[in-house]
Amino acid sequence: MIEAIVEAIRLAVTRIPDDVVSALREAYEREENGVARFNLGNILRAIEIGRTESIPVCQDTGTLMFFVKAGLRSPFLGEIERAIVEATRLATEKVPLRPNAVDVLTGKNLGDNTGRGVPIIHWELVGGNEIEMAVLPKGGGSENCSALAMLTPGEGWEGVKRFVVEKVKACGGKPCPPVVLGIGVGGGADYSLLLAKKALLRRVGERNPDERIAEIEGELLEEVNALGIGPMGMGGKTTALDVKIEVAHRHPASFPVGLIVQCWANRRAFVRIKPDGRVEVWQ
Amino acid sequence: MAVRLRTPLSTEDVLRLKAGDVVYLSGEIVTARDSAHRRILSLPKEKLPFNPEGAVIYHCGPVVRKTHGSYEIVSAGPTTSARMNRYLDGVLDLGIRGIIGKGGMKAEPFRGRAVYFAFTGGAGSLAAKSVKRVRAVHWLDLGIPEALWVLEVEDFPLLVAIDAHGNSLYR
Incomplete structure (x- = not known):
């Protein structure tokens, strides 16, 4: 055992999961600027070295x-x-x-x-x-960008999007983008963050089975990528590889949002x- | 533009570089993170275990393996440099002319005297390929990630992300 x-x-530390590698390869193909390709090229080479030599x-x-x-x-x-x-x-x-x-x-x-x-x-x-x-x-670098917002119910899902996009923007290159965002909504302060972290265990590219939540995941992914932060914060089309949302029921007075930022090495x-x-x- | 440089760096070396250039760096670099920066700045210059004049600091806490009494660098990518912004003026005043890290720093303190090189965060297994050997390690009491690792590198591929003329690649 x-x-x-x-x-x-x-x-976990020597082999980056296949779904993550595919998303990074697609990002590499999509990028046109040399700096973004330098960074994504290095990432793909580092993944290959980790896998073949069994090192972190x-x-x-x-x-x-x-x-x-x-x-x-x-x-x-x-x-x-x-x-x-x-x-x-x-x-x-x-x-x-x-x-x-x-x-x-x-x-x-x-x-x-x-x-x-x-x-x-x-x-x-x-x-x-x-x-x-x-x-x-x-x-640690990505965890340092994680955050909690206790929104009012009036702010609702629009507030969730605003909070996430602003936070990702403020973090720039610090969390090693392209990132994966884990988001927990509802449940309370602690539970929203736990949901957010557990969300990172889902495969990249896989949407929440609830179509309404899946739609918000897709919209947020687009909004975050429109920021142009790019790989390592030096500009590009891919700032996030995916957005994962998990929910729990909330208290009538609260709208907790936990955000866990994960680096590209998901x-x-x-x-x-x-x-x-x-x-x-x-x- | 791609150039080959060797440490220690001269002021002329750094003034020639422009944001966006690729530099293949060889020679000696010294790792330092939060605790090591605090210690560097608490000591008189002549008590430092390395000569800061023209030196290059690497924001990195490596994975190391000790075999037959000597250390081997297994994985050694950069850590988030922004945490070291508070020590930046202090270390540049000591004569440091290059900092390697990820995520960027305040650009202004570099003006006229130093550059910030970016290596790709998370690509530690690739970075380790440029490390030829560990020349020395100091301050192991700070723990392996925070110790001062004196590394010999060869053709370490870096991007000039903040140059000495006020230009930065960060968004």
Whole structure:
């Protein structure tokens, strides 16, 4: 089980998912200006090196986040948290990862990506006897551009669009565009941000199954790309590869919007642990 | 225009560059992020572990592997430079003539004395190909990402994103 989680972490940081690579290739074909092509060309070469040499594509291997769907009847329920922490330590040494966990008071980096509250684990208890988890290594530069807006219901969806577009504009090249935007609407302050982050696990190019939300995703993607920020903020047609919106019901007085900005290296991997101990790892 | 340059850079070297030029940089570069900048600016110039005159700082926290007692750079792309805006005047006053990073910085402090080179953020595996070896590492007490890594690079392909004449490629 620990080996499978290490393998998923390695996969996530060394191999950019196919859907993301396709979107980046299309962006490269679309761009005409030399600077945008310089950056996208470098991105595509870096992805290829990561894949063939099995090394981290980006040196910021992120804060490791795990979204666990834990089957109530899985025999491994009691072991999974320790396995995740141990796998994080092992992966830091073996992949290797950059040690990214720093004590907020002393500034000390213990060097193995574990510490108070990290790796971050989000639990969801589900039926069944399997455990499924997603690994999301989240980079700091893009996370620094994430934001929360507590809109009034009167501002509504127009307000959501305005907030997102203004935020992306203000961030310029800082989050490593072309970005993927995860947006959570409703639920409350904390929950909207959690929805936004989980939205990043969806494949690039895949729309929300609710057609009304899918339409807003498409409109926002167009508006963000019209900003012309371009790859690395130096101009171009592609500022975002995709926009993902997830929703929850809201309080009558509130219209929370969580925005998680993800860099072009929209990394992820998944692990499934069967009740007999067999494992599957995929992207 | 594409040019080959070697560190340390002279004022003439940087004044010749224009935003949009491609530079293949060789020689020594020194990584520094937030904590290292604070330490650089807290020390007298002669106490620094590198000579800042004409030097190039790289905003980077690499992934490293230690084998047989020596360090190897595995992945080493740039970090977001805007965080270092607050230290920019301070380091340029020390004689730094080039900064490599991503996302851009305030353009004005570079005028007449230095340039900002951009490398593609996230392309760490590609950047590592230009790093020939680790010459030294200082301040490891700050942690691996924040330490001062003295790197020897060869033909590191960079874009002049902010030149010494007030021009910037950033939108």
